[in-house]
Every structure is written in structure tokens, then in C-alpha cells.
Amino acid sequence: MKNSEIAHAFEEMADLLELRGENPFRVRAYRQAARVIADLPESVEEILQDADRDLTQIAGIGETIAEKCRTLVETGTLPQLEKLRRETPPVLRQMTRIPGVGVKKALVLQQQLDIQSLEDLRRACQEHRVRQLKGFGAKTEAEILRGLEIAQAAQQRLRIDQAEELVARLREHMAACREIQTLEFAGSYRRGKETVGDIDMLVVSDHGAAVMDRLAQFPGLVVVTARGDTKMSCRVDDHFQVDLRVVAAESFGAALQYFTGSKEHNVQVRGRARKMGLTINEYGVYRLGENQQRIAGATEEEVYTALELGWIPPELREGRKELQWYEDVDHLPPLIEDGDLVADLHMHTSATDGTETIEAMAEAARKLGRRYIAITDHSQRVSMAHGLDAERLLAQWEQIDALNNKLGNRITVLKGIECDILESGQLDLADDVLAQADWVIASVHYGQKQSREKITQRIVGALENPHVDAIAHPTGRLLGSRPPYEVDIEAVFVAAAENKKILELNANPRRLDLSEEHLMRAAAMGIPICINSDAHSIEGMHVLRYGIIQARRAGLLRDQVVNTWKLATLRRWLQR
DNA sequence: GCCGTTTTCGGCCCGACTGTTTTCAGTCG
Secondary structure (H helix, E strand, O other), X not given: OOHHHHHHHHHHHHHHHHHOOOXXXXXXXXXXXXXXXXXXXXXXXXXXXXXXXXXXXXXXXXHHHHHHHHHHHHHOOOHHHHHHHHHOOHHHHHHHOOOOOOHHHHHHHHHHOOOOOHHHHHHHHHOOOHHHOOOOOHHHHHHHHHHHHHHHHOOOOEEHHHHHHHHHHHHHHHOOOOOOOEEXXXXXXXXXXXXXXXXXXXXXXXXXXXXXXXXXOOOOEEEEEEEOOOEEEEEEOOOEEEEEEEEOHHHHHHHHHHHHOOHHHHHHHHHHHHHOOEEEEOOEEEEOOOOOOEEEOOOHHHHHHHOOOOOOOHHHOOOOOHHHHHHHHOOOOOEOOHHHOOEEOOEOOOOOOOOOOHHHHHHHHHHOOOOEEEEOOEEOOOHHHOOEOHXXXXXXXXXXXXXXXXXOOOOEEEEEEEEEEOOOOOEOOOHHHHOOOOEEEEEOOOOOOOOHHHHHHHHHHHHHOOOOOEEOOOOOOEOOOEOOOOOOHHXXXXXXXXXXXXXXXXXXXXXXXXXXXXXXXXXXXXXXEEEEOOEOOOHHHHHHHHHHHHHHHOOOEHHHEHHHOOHHHHHHHHHO
């Protein structure tokens, strides 16, 4: 059984226990175990088989969860999980998605009014049966009715590029408010997550009411769901949630740290503070004890320094290893940065489904600071995009030779191809053609519904072809619209490592493929990553920054990303 | 359920807002 499956089982345990109103620390323990196992660079199954190893050596896994791992691996199932599934009505979870309804209220509703569906709940509200329950009143009943609409209409998550667009609109709107001293966006948006479930806006101002009044005038605003002295929540656009917090300047750093999260990171940070005799909240860092002396809060640096930590990049604040790094080596590893990229190794031109000539793409890339690029148009199988057959491809490469002569050392264009891995497992172009390329990336576009075995075999077969250098968008997922195809990604990683191949992090915000978890795993196996734009236009080249953010979230270092290498270094690697 | 430079038991991060309450529980982030 794969780690991801074990992690998923514990995640579900946590969800179900939470819905049963169980001890929240027990819930957290399962959730933590799920994360640790999902991030583990080696297989739980193998550790269990090794008599010298012990799962309980891993932080976050104790006797109970180690035993459950064994049961899962040996039997493929977990009796406790099966039991919880049987005993937990699905409507409970559905009800907790209604704003204002948590586990406690959901349990009361389900048990006392025998609610089996959201439709039952709607009827109970309309017949005023909810307001008769202890702890419920007319307002709560009305809130639930309205919440049912929101739960059904709410846009679940925004992709990072969509979130950026909303943030830009909010920033522009709020700029007109003169009472704002500082405006910063926090939360998962600041951490650079591939999708975000809400937007957290943090403002420094002495006039909270004026700031809130301004937000209430936002053109996309649908409803204000809460408003106090320092905090306001509203829904904008398609009922997407935006939260605003107003703080004083002296608390800005503490508030930014707190609202950036993640929850897990903050739990660890605060736990560390406790051990040091400190306590930390969104207003500052304080000494525990009678006089509660305040020792930090104006800047994030100050807050982390007070905890004897360096400033931690938001992308790493996921409660994984970021604090441990300071314990072990006293500093964080040097993450890849925006300015490190000197190449872009996946892009299309007007020869297939792109919009620009080779020269226009090269010139635009040069202006963005790239030293070399690869032109990788589609191969013939992608007929919809007018994919290249051998004859047209060889003609394109002649063009590239001529262009390189003209460009001199301004930028180098590699003769590349995005070669389809056909349904049969064959590559779309003959070996003697591929042999003449500088750079071959192989990818799956067709037959995505094939069996796990077949698709894995296709990709592993491509990795074993000596002319293939890299696999593009290895799982084929499209965020929010298409799940990854069925593929044994572990087998892909093993084949990539054995054949010394490169895997792509496709930086298009719709793809971001590989995912951060997969990147961590690939990096641990020593597989080099290339971050590519897959640009079909000049505008499309700008997405590389999303790839950098994702790579940073996975903790990738500069040298692990091939586009930071000099061209000569890449060429040596490819000749291996 | 996990864990131990105060602990093998008793902790486990912390505060704002709301509604239903007469001092607080539930929800949320």
C-alpha cells in the first residue's frame, strides 16, 4: 500500500472523528500523522518489512498509529475507519459546510430533528423547527437558510492566478482609503498555495471603521457576514470569502505572521514560544508571567527572532520541517529564487498551436533574462494543434540553426520537440529523428483514460528511451477541472532516477504539475526538475514565477532545478 | 493520540465575533 493511501485513510479518520465531536487533540494527531506519512521520503510498507526499523521513531507516529499502519498494509483496510464510516451520516459533513454551523450544531440538528439531507434542513428551517432547539434562535435559523444558499453557490477555491487577479482588484479599490497606512495580503495566498479557499487582508490603521466602510463598497461585494471593531468577513464575486483584519502598527508583524499561517505552522511556533517561557498572539510576543512584558510584534523578523528563529519564507510555513531545520542546522536551506532561472525549456510557436514565431519567442525570452530556451512544438499526433511530422520538424530545426547564427551570444535556442507518447506506448517520432534534437520532452495527451498499468508503462517506456530527456506535466492534472490520469507516480520516479532523466514542473497555473508533494519526493530521489512555462504566446512566458513559488513550497534548492544551470552544464548532463 | 531540558500523566495556540445567553458556548481563522 502506498504512503498516499495510508495518509488518506488517517485523514478520513480525522475528519470522521471530528464530526463525531471527538477530542480535538486526537483528531489533530491523526491529521498530523497523515501529513507526516504523505511527506515521508520512503515507503511505510518497506519500513514495516525491515525488522531493524520502527515507525514510532518518526515524530508524530506513536504505538497506536504504527499499529494501524501495519493493519492497513497487511489487510488493506482499517476496522475502526469502516465502523466510523458506517456510523457517520454524510449529511453531518454537508451541514458543517454551512457558515456558522460546526460539528456541535450539526450533531444537534441531525439527532434532534432527524435531518438526513440538506433538503430536510431547509424544510426544518422554513417550518421554524430549528429555532425551538436549545441554543438555537430565530437568527441562527435565518443564518442557516441563507448559509444553505452560500454553501451551494460558493465557488470552492481560486487558482493562484485567479486569486492574484482578485487581490489586484481589492488592492486597487482599497487604495482610495486614506486611513490605511499599510495593506498586506496574508493567508494561503501569501504562502503561494496552488489554490486558495479565501483571501485574508491585513491593514494597519487607526480608523478600522473607515477601512471596513471602504471594503463594504467593493464592487464585487455580495454580503457582509460579520463585522466588529477589528475584524470583518464578507463574500465577493461568486460568494468567495474575503476576511479583513485591522491592527495597530506595533502589532503588524505579529498579525502578519499569525494570519499568514498555516494553522499547523502556527501551532508549532506557539508551542515553541511556550517552551521558551513566551506566549504569542496576533498582537505580539509576550513573556509568560505576571507582567506579560511585550518583546516583539512590529515586524515578522522581530517575531521570529524573539523565538530564536530566522525569518521563514511564507512558502515554507506548512508545519513540515521548517522549524526542525533551525534545530538541526541553525538555518534554512537556500531555496530557489525568481532571479535564478536562466532558461525556459518548453514552449510553442505558430508552427503548431502557439501564436508567435521562433524569433519573437526568443527575443521575448531574452528580455525576461533567459540565456537559453528550447522550442518544443507538438508532434504530429496532436493533429488539432497542427503537430509537426519529421519533415516539418527538421525544417524548423534548420530555421533554428539560422536564427542562432543571427542571435550570436544574445540567447541560444535549443532544437526541441514535445513528443507525444502514443496510446500504444510508442513515441510519435522515430528514434533517428529524435536523435538529432538538442532537447526532447515526452508527454501524454491522448488515451488518458487508459488503465493505471498501461499509462505507467507508457511513461516508463518513454523514460527508458535514450533520446528522451524529460517528461512534461507528468500527471496531466488540470486544477479544478481534470484529475490526474491514473499513473503509478512512484514507478515513474524510479524510472526517472535510474535513467537519469529530468521531470517537469509545468508552471502554468492551471497545471502546476508536478504537485508540491510529488516535487518533494522527486527531489529526495535526486531527480532534477525543470520549471517550464509551456508558453503558447509571449504573455504565457510570465507564468514561470508560479513554478518558482511551487518549487519553493517543495523546498527545492537552486541546483536541483536545471533551468538555473549554465547551458554547458545542461548539455553535459544530457550527454551522460 | 502524541509526547517529555519542569512531565510516563496532563498537557496540547490563541483571540474575535455572534447569538443566545444572563456569563458563555460555538464557530472561525
